[in-house]
Amino acid sequence: MKIIVCIKQVPDTTEIKINPVTGTLIREGVPSIINPDDKGGLELALRLKESHNAHVTVLTMGPTQADAVLREALAMGVDRAILLTDKKFAGADTLATSNALAGALRNLDYDLIITGRQAIDGDTAQVGPQVAELLDLPQVSYLENLEVKENNLFLLKKQTEEGYQLLEADAPLLVTVLASSFKPRYMNVKGIVEAYSKEVEIWGFDKITVDEENLGLKGSPTKVDKAFAKGIKGAGEIYEMDPEEAVGMIMRKLKEKYII
Amino acid sequence: MELNQYKDIFVFAEQREGGIQSVTLELLGKARTLADTLGEKVVAVLAGHQISSKSQELISAGADKVIVADYPELKDYITEPYAQTLTHVINNFKPSVLLIGATTIGRDLGPRLSARVKTGLTADCTKLEIAEAGHLLMTRPAFGGNLMATIVCKEHRPQMATVRPGVMKKFDTDTTRTGEVIMLKVDFDKSKFKVRLIETIKEGKGKIDITEARILISGGRGVGMEGMPKLKELATTLKAEVSASRALVDAGVVTHERQVGQTGKTVRPDLYFACGISGAIQHLAGMEESDYIVAINKDKSAPIFQISDLGIVGDVNKIIPLLNERLKK
C-alpha cells in the first residue's frame, strides 16, 4: 500500500498573544509546528506502515523553511519527503493551493491520500476535499478511524455532530483526519539523529502536472479585500477581592441580569 | 464568465433524517437581508428523500423559492450524490451567492463543490454584506481568531460561503409567506458513487449542544479535574451547560463537543462564566460574542479580563463552592 500524507507548517496559534494596547498579534517567538490534524494524519499513515507494511510519503507546500516539518515527519518514521516550493505557488487561496498539491500528487503513486481536517491558522477545512475533487477521488472527511479490509477496501468511521457514520470505499481514496482520533507518536531518537542526513526532494513547478493559470495569486478565485485586527471589547469591571466578597458581587450581578 | 447571468442568493438547506437543521434557518435569515439589499430572491436548495413537505418551513423562514431534489440516493448525506445535485443546480440556475452551513456536512460538500465548479469558497464567515459594487463581502476570523479578513470573490460565481451554526440570526418565522416549489430532475452519474454508507450511529451526544445554551459555565486549566464537580453543581443550579477551554479537553476532563473556541464551538450565550480560563485568543474567538461575561482567574493579567464584563481576580476553586452554597440558600 502506498500512502501520501499532506502536511502544513503552521504557527502555533495557541502561543500567539495579543498586544493589550494595540490589539495586534504578537508573532515574534511563535514556534512553527506541524498542523495538529496533519500530525494525526501522519500517525494514521505510520500505523498502516506498521500493520500493512505501507510506504509513506509526506508532502508539504511552503517556503524552504517548511523543510523543518518534513524532518520531523522523517524522525517520526515516514519513508520519503517532498517539499513543494516555487514562487509560482505564492499567494494561493485554498483552491490554488489544492491545484498545486493535486499537480504534485498526479506525479506520485498512491492508494490512500491523507490530509488533516483543517489547519489551525486558516481553519478552512477546504484543501482535503478540493484535492480529492481535482484528482477525481472519493473523499471521507472528519475521519476517526480506518480499517483495511481485503483488496484495498477501507472501512471508515466518520465523525458527525450526532455520533458517527460507518462507510466503506475502495482505494484510491482521500481522507481528512482529526487530531483527536490519532494521537501522534513522538519522534524517535534514531529518527531524529538520521533526519537531517536523509533526502528531502524539492519539487518546483516543472515537477508537477498542472495548468499554471490555476496556481498562486492568479489561480485564486478569492482575494483578501482587507484584513484588520479585531477590535478588543473594552474590559469591564475587575476586582481583586476575597472569596466572600467575590461571591456577593457575582450574586448582585446575576440578580441585576435577572438570572437569579 | 458572464457575471451578470448569475443572480439570487441560494441557501443549501441541510436536512438530517428529514429534519431541517437550525443553521439552515439562520442562513435563510441572512440570505433574506442580502437579497433585499440587492433586490434579488432567496432560493433554498433542499436535497433528500421524501422531504418536499418541508418546503413551506423554508419559505416561512425567508425563502422565495425552494428547489427540491427528491431521490433515494440523497436520503443520507454522502459527498458525491450531493455534489452532483448541487453542481446541477449551479449550472442550471446560476446563483450569484451560495450559502452553506459550516457543519460536518457543509464543510465536506462546500470545498468539493467549489473545486468542481471552479469558484471560491470562504469558510466560517461571521459577517456577510453586499459591497457597493454588488459583490459579497465575506468576513471571517483568521490566525486562530484574532485577525479578521474580508474576502471577496469578484471574478467567479457563485460566491460561496460557509457559516457556522449560531452565528447568524434567524428570520422571524412567517407561516403566511408563500413561495414557489420546483422539483429538480437530476441524472446521476452513479459510476462515481464510490463511498457506501453502512450505518449511521447516534451516540446521544447530539443532545448536548453548548451553542444552544443560554448560560454556560466554562472551565479551564485553573479548574482542573478536581474542580469540575463544583462547576457541574453550579451548572445544575443555574440550569446551564458546562463547557470548557481546550486545556481541559486535551486533558481528557471534558469531551470535545463541549469545547469552546476556534477549534471547538462558537457560542453566544446570555451569560458566560469563564472559570480558571486565561483566555488564549482561540478561546476568546469562540465566546467573545457572549452577552455578559463573568471571569474568575488567579492571574490579574489574564487576557480573559480584557473582554469580561465582570472580572474577579481570585481562586476559582474557592469561589465556586462558596457561590454554590449561597445559591442554595
Next chain:
Amino acid sequence: MDFNISKTQTLFRQMIREFAEKEVKPLAAEVDEQERFPIETVEKMAKIGLMGIPIPVKYGGAGGDNLLYAMAVEELSRACGTTGVIVSAHTSLCAAPILEFGSEEQKQKYLPGLASGQVIGAFGLTEPNAGTDASAQQTTAIPTEGGYILNGSKIFITNAEYAGVYIIMAMTDKSKGTKGISAFIVEKETKGFSIGKKEKKMGIRGSATCELIFENCFIPAQQLLGKIGDGFSIAMKTLDGGRIGIAAQALGLAQGALSETVKYVKERKQFGKPLSAFQNTQFQLADMETKVQAARMLVYNAAWKKSQGIPYSADAAMAKLYSAEVAMEVTTKAVQLHGGYGYTREYPIERMMRDAKITEIYEGTSEVQRMVISAMLLK
C-alpha cells in the same frame, strides 16, 4: 567556536521537551510522594529510543551523541529528578561501560536489550565501607572453574530492583590494591544474587535505591568486563561519563526550579504588585539565570568533548561540581521566592530542592570533584 545548537539538536530538544512536559511532569509529584518507580515512563522512553541514545545503531541504539544524551537527562530532570537519574544510571553506568570495555560478544549480548529499554541497567561500586574511598572494596570474586564466586554487598544502587543487568566491582586480588579490583556483568536471575533493603531517601524518591547482596554467587568467566584487575580503572572511567549525566540532571533541576519561579513571581502579588516587580526578585532571578547558563555551558562542553574523543575527565568533574552546587543554590532560592507555598507540596519547588541535594553527593561528592580538578592542575 560554534555555540549554536545544531538542527538535529533543535529537533531533539523539541521532542524531549514535549515528552517531558506531557508524559513525565504529570507523574513527578506522585512518583515522589509514593516513592514509586515510574516503570510506565520507562516503557514510553524505551519505545522512542531514550534508553539507548548514545549507543550505536548496530547494537540497537539510536546512534546519538553525548550531547543529545545530556540534553535528554536535562529535560527529563527539569520535569522529574527521579526520571532523570533512571536514564542516567542506566545509560552512563551500565550500557556505556559495556560499550567501552566489553568484548564484541558481550556487546552483542547485552547492548540491544539495554539500548531498547527492554532491560534496565545498574552499577554497583559503593559498599557500606567503601564510599568515597572506592578502593576499599570488600566484595570478593574468587576465581573458580569457568568463572568467579562473588560474595559481599553493594549499597545505594540506583535502579536496583528494576534492573536486569548490573556492572559489579569486586576484589579479585586484595594484595594488588586497586589493581586487584575487577568488573563483572551480573544478570538479575543469578543464583546467590539478591536485592536487599530499599533506602528511604530525602529526594529522587522514585528511583529504586537498594542494596545488592551476593552469597556464593557464580559468575561465568564470559561475564568478566575487561581484563582481570581492570575494575577500578573501568569504574573511574565510567564515573567520568556518569558525571556528565548527573551534571545534566542537576542542570535540569535548576532550570526547572527557575522556570517555575519565573511563572510564580509574575502571578503572586504582595503589597499590591507582583513579586516580579520587586528589585530583590529581579536580581535574584538574574543571578539564578546566569548560573544556570554557565552550568549549561560546562555540561554541554564536557558532553561534546566526550563525543569528540577529547579527554574530558576534569571537564566532567567541573560540570558536575558546578551544576550540582548551582542546582542546590537555585532550588533553595526558588523555595525562598515562593515563600510559604514553596515549602509545601502544592508546588514542585520543595521536591526539586530535595532532589537537587543528591547531585552534590552521588557519583563522586563535590569534594571528590575538587580532588579530580585540582589533580589535573597540579600534575
